[in-house]
Amino acid sequence: MSTLGNVGVIGAGAMGSGIAQVAATAGHPVFIVDAFEGAAQRACTRITEGLRKRAAQGKLDPAEAEAIAGRIFPCDSAEALPECLVVIEAIIEDLDAKTELFDVLGRTQPATTLLATNTSSLSIDQIAPAAAHPGRVLGLHFFNPPPAMKLVEVIRGEVTSPEVMDTGADLVTAWGKVPVRCASTPGFIVNxxxxxxxxxxxxxxxxxxxxxxxxxxxxxxxxxxxxxxxxxxxxxxxxxxxxxxxxxxxxxxxxxxxxxxxxxxxxxxxxxxxxxxxxxxxxxxxxxxxxxxxxxxxxxxxxxxxxxxxxxxxxxxxxxxxxxxxxxxxxxxxxxxxxxxxxxxxxxxxxxxxxxxxxxxxxxxxxxxxxxxxxxxxxxxxxxxxxxx
Ligand SMILES: NC(=O)c1ccc[n+]([C@@H]2O[C@H](COP(=O)([O-])OP(=O)(O)OC[C@H]3O[C@@H](n4cnc5c(N)ncnc54)[C@H](O)[C@@H]3O)[C@@H](O)[C@H]2O)c1
Missing domain, CATH: 1.10.1040.50 (N-(1-d-carboxylethyl)-l-norvaline Dehydrogenase; domain 2)
Structure with missing residues (x-):
């Protein structure tokens, strides 16, 4: 049994799947949600196959590959997520879709849960007000593909609390990534x-x-x-x-x-x-x-x-x-x-x-x-x- 907190990932595409794998590799139970029927399950299967392939190539211990895969679960909806340490959103790059989701997460997750967006181009300040307790909303901008890319931009909106920035940076460090901090400015640092x-x-x-x-x-x-x-x-x-x-x-x-x-x-x-x-x-x-x-x-x-x-x-x-x-x-x-x-x-x-x-x-x-x-x-x-x- 893992003693680390639950991680929710919304959006089972290229980025969400990769982020889920990173969090599960670090030992967290991970719950993946996708709006499209069957997509979360397919992502779990894809991640498991990828891990097994790495094990077959001698790049990962086979028991470890199974343990990581065993920590990743599909979940029906954002409302159905268990209480999480952090929920990371990696859905379509659309402000309305994201604000709708942050509204749900704000109402269903405890006030202490970090709510992160992987957006590449939207402002944290446009997304955060949709959630209750917007001070816990931040950007965690992973690079593609997340398991291979070390960098994560940790983005603060106008109201993101300093503690939330610290927790976000510490978390991605524990996941083997290198955090850099940035304000929510167009393109963040890299772009x-x-x-x-x-x-x-x-x-x-x-x-x-x-x-x-x-x-x-x-x-x-x-x-x-x-x-x-x-x-x-x-x-x-x-x-x-x-x-x-x-x-x-x-x-x-x-x-x-x-x-x-x-x-x-x-x-x-x-x-x-x-x-x-x-x-x-x-x-x-x-x-x-x-x-x-x-x-x-x-x-x-x-x-x-x-x-x-x-x-x-x-x-x-x-x-x-x-x-x-x-x-x-x-x-x-x-x-x-x-x-x-x-x-x-x-x-x-x-x-x-x-x-x-x-x-x-x-x-x-x-x-x-x-x-x-x-x-x-x-x-x-x-x-x-x-x-x-
Ligand atoms: N692809 C990249 O290189 C990259 C890099 C950094 C950040 N991003 C950002 O990450 C996010 C996801 O990008 P991606 O490339 O993984 O996209 P993608 O199209 O591969 O995946 C998006 C997934 O979200 C699902 N989805 C769409 N709307 C949803 C909703 N309302 N609720 C739940 N699931 C929903 C889709 O079914 C799809 O599976 C975007 O915000 C993008 O800007 C992408």
């Missing part, structure tokens, strides 16, 4: 700070500086595993555009996040990336892309050029600017921003550490040059670049 990584590469193509393969190759020289354009093909141009557009709208259409015609055209034409066989690049059946061939002479030329045409300098300046601004607004701490970007997106270095290396005043001067060349606010330097150490 906000990463925006210019994609946006600058798209703009460089639009400006005719070089072809996509050459720009990707330039950016990889800075230690990124994939270039921005090939990465958006992997993510899906539609998914990446939707995240960017959501951040742009939620920031009152701040030009920093304005979607590019380059990406909008790809999506409009159905060139969504690997999943459709064509995105920025074309993909053969074996996953290779014959048109992803950089011009090496051009790579060397661009890397030796000034910030306007240098994909590395331009991308890093914008990443540093974004990170510094987030910290300056008090939305997250520097160490958490760097942890989030290295663990959540696999960047070789955190943007604050990178800024320190490049020099924050150098970054400011690069942005001033960009701002002069492309006025309109996208490249405005964060005022904090002058004061950060």
């Amino acid at each position: 906000r700070v990463a925006r210019p990584f994609y946006g600058e590469a798209q703009r460089l193509v639009q400006e005719g500086v070089a072809d996509p393969a050459t720009i990707d190759a330039c950016v990889r020289t800075a230690g990124f595993r994939m270039g921005p354009l090939e990465l958006t093909d992997l993510i899906g141009q539609d998914v990446n555009l939707a995240v960017g557009t959501s951040v742009w709208r939620q920031t009152n259409k701040d030009p920093r996040y304005q979607p590019t015609p380059f990406q909008q055209n790809l999506v409009a034409e159905g060139n969504l990336g690997r999943k459709t066989g064509k995105g920025v690049y074309t993909y053969a059946a074996d996953g290779t892309s014959p048109d992803n061939v950089p011009d090496q002479a051009k790579v060397a030329e661009l890397l030796a050029s000034g910030v306007l045409t240098n994909p590395v300098a331009r991308t890093l300046a914008m990443l540093v600017n974004e990170a510094v601004d987030l910290v300056d607004r008090g939305e997250a701490g520097s160490a958490d921003v760097d942890l989030a970007m290295t663990l959540g997106t696999g960047y070789p270095k955190g943007p604050i550490a990178w800024g320190r290396e490049i020099g924050f005043t150098t970054v400011r001067d690069q942005l001033r040059e960009l701002d002069a060349a492309f006025p309109g606010g996208r490249y405005r330097p964060s005022p904090a670049l002058d004061k950060i150490e």
Whole structure:
């Protein structure tokens, strides 16, 4: 018998199933609810099969695999959940659906139960008021797939209590994850700070500086595993555009996040990336892309050029600017921003550490040059670049 508290998971899709597995692996009895008949049961079966497969591959003790699977139960509805330590919501990304659910959870769970949302783009402040005792509502933003990804953004809304933030962070730490704390700001840390990584590469193509393969190759020289354009093909141009557009709208259409015609055209034409066989690049059946061939002479030329045409300098300046601004607004701490970007997106270095290396005043001067060349606010330097150490 487990002595750890019950965990409720609502939504038995990709994220809910993964989160359920993480909590059960840590020793909690886990109850999964899904609105679709049979979906919770199917998720339990899928998780069990996955655990058994890992055991067969020698990656997990077979008895442990059975013990974890034995702690996961389907449950008919949110109302039917037993009393839980925490309930984590991972349903469809729709505010009405989520507020309806938090209303039910607020009425049926004890006032001490943490109520968490895994939302990627909605504000905690829009969801929390739906629940009784909204101070116990927080974001626990896992990354896909939850069993493999270490990072969890722990998000505070306006009324989330500090104790609830501490409990949330401690809980995910006990689950083997690394928590970073953030205010409920559009995109939180990762989806906000990463925006210019994609946006600058798209703009460089639009400006005719070089072809996509050459720009990707330039950016990889800075230690990124994939270039921005090939990465958006992997993510899906539609998914990446939707995240960017959501951040742009939620920031009152701040030009920093304005979607590019380059990406909008790809999506409009159905060139969504690997999943459709064509995105920025074309993909053969074996996953290779014959048109992803950089011009090496051009790579060397661009890397030796000034910030306007240098994909590395331009991308890093914008990443540093974004990170510094987030910290300056008090939305997250520097160490958490760097942890989030290295663990959540696999960047070789955190943007604050990178800024320190490049020099924050150098970054400011690069942005001033960009701002002069492309006025309109996208490249405005964060005022904090002058004061950060
Ligand atoms: N997929 C990702 O990479 C990712 C990463 C982080 C966060 N998220 C967020 O996690 C949440 C779930 O995403 P997903 O990719 O797992 O989606 P999904 O579509 O794979 O799963 C959602 C599940 O919720 C169920 N559902 C829908 N409405 C419901 C309701 N009212 N009550 C109970 N169940 C309901 C659906 O039947 C489905 O099984 C979303 O808020 C999403 O923004 C997704």
